[in-house]
Amino acid sequence: MADVAIGVDVGGSAVRAVAVDRDSQIQGDTVYFPLQTRGRDEVLDCIVRAVRQAGEGHNVAAVGVGVPAFLRHERGVIEMSPNLPELTGWEIGKALREVIPQPLVLENDANAAAFGEALSGVWEGCDPFIYIAIGTGIGGGIVLNGQLLRGATGLAGEIGHLTVQPKGLKCGCGAEGCLETYASATGIVNAFLTATQDMPESDFVAKYGARNEVTALQLSELAGDGDTAAFQAFAQAGRALGVAIAQLCRIFDPAAIAFGGQVSGSWDLFWPTMWEEMVELIPVRLRENLMIQPATFAASAGAVGAAGLAWRSVQTA
Ligand SMILES: [Zn+2]
Structure with missing residues (x-):
């Protein structure tokens, strides 16, 4: 069983997740759940199912979730989500910690995608x-x-x-x-x-x-x-x-x-x-x-980045 972090990308119309190993390599297929009601219960349910499915057969060390929202990181609260308005004000960190036992990282989706793209290998040594x-x-x-x-x-x-x-x-x-x-x-x-x-x-x-x-x-x-x-x-x-x-x-x-x-x-x-x-x-x-x-990474950058941030959090803890 490979050690992986699961990266989840919550988009305006779907939730996708990937399992990523310590070397930023994707293990297995991308898991994809389209959103219908776009409400809190559905988003939570999709994240949990995506984490479970992407983590199947792996040893899950941590979970990272990217959301399309302005976040209050320290409290795990969504301050505003222009594309998923029903999530505004949601204590998503608390809700997720109740159902996901692994260490959890929350990040804004574009930030997560930036981190994921930086990990793609194409930009080696490119900093800032x-x-x-x-x-x-x-x-x-x-x-x-x-x-x-x-x-x-x-x-x-x-x-x-x-x-x-x-x-x-x-x-x-x-x-x-x-x-x-x-x-x-x-x-x-x-x-x-x-x-x-x-x-x-x-x-x-x-x-x-x-x-x-x-x-x-x-x-x-x-x-x-x-x-x-x-x-x-x-x-x-x-x-x-x-x-x-x-x-x-x-x-x-x-x-x-x-x-x-x-x-x-x-x-x-x-x-x-x-x-x-x-x-x-x-x-x-x-x-x-x-x-x-x-x-270069296109659609999976956000999920890979969220996984990368999750790995960071357990490696530096
Ligand atoms: Zn503006």
């Missing part, structure tokens, strides 16, 4: 390492001196909420002009809808379909086919990313920046303007050796 996940929103995480940077209150690394446009678009977090409002999948779709708002409705529908059904993936394909408005929406996202990354480079002088999340698949559409902005804002020295590219 920055991970940016561009999906419906934008998450991020920073690994510094081999450790996940949590900050004094656990809110470090919220890259999606860096200000890229003072007094800009209103963000879900309550602030204005956050990176997320310009460069997330939602931001890209909004930019496109704004740019095409004067188009007669019948022309719009004939070309793109219903306004409320436009997706970033669809725009990515259209932009690749030469659609100007779709192309511009990604170009704008790239510029916003460039501004944010230039600030990160000034503070951390990172060795590598990796991009995860569904929008990272549209890398060719946003990196030219992103890079242009970075060239304008930061000196050559900060960018000449910087590795900046899409992440």
Whole structure:
């Protein structure tokens, strides 16, 4: 029986889990449970079943759980979960400890994914390492001196909420002009809808379909086919990313920046303007050796990272 840590990634629509050995190698298959009600009972039940199934035939040393939420680590409480609103205010740490006997670590999902991606092997020796996940929103995480940077209150690394446009678009977090409002999948779709708002409705529908059904993936394909408005929406996202990354480079002088999340698949559409902005804002020295590219781990980074953090907690205890 191999010693493993189980890493669980709670997403907006599913819970996945993997067993990971001491050397960050995945043992066995990824376990996957889709969420239906997205309530606390269901999430708890899925986590417990995922831990059990992924741990079958192994000696489970610890469990790490990544959740899409702002966490109060010391109390194990979910302060806010924009994508799973029913979890807001939940003492998830207490609930899990009642049913999971092994040592338990809780982490924000993007932080866990950052740690997982850093463990993938591709980024060996890259420190500081920055991970940016561009999906419906934008998450991020920073690994510094081999450790996940949590900050004094656990809110470090919220890259999606860096200000890229003072007094800009209103963000879900309550602030204005956050990176997320310009460069997330939602931001890209909004930019496109704004740019095409004067188009007669019948022309719009004939070309793109219903306004409320436009997706970033669809725009990515259209932009690749030469659609100007779709192309511009990604170009704008790239510029916003460039501004944010230039600030990160000034503070951390990172060795590598990796991009995860569904929008990272549209890398060719946003990196030219992103890079242009970075060239304008930061000196050559900060960018000449910087590795900046899409992440490698894709969907399992969050679960692997949660397992990695769980291993850390029992090894340093
Ligand atoms: Zn924000």
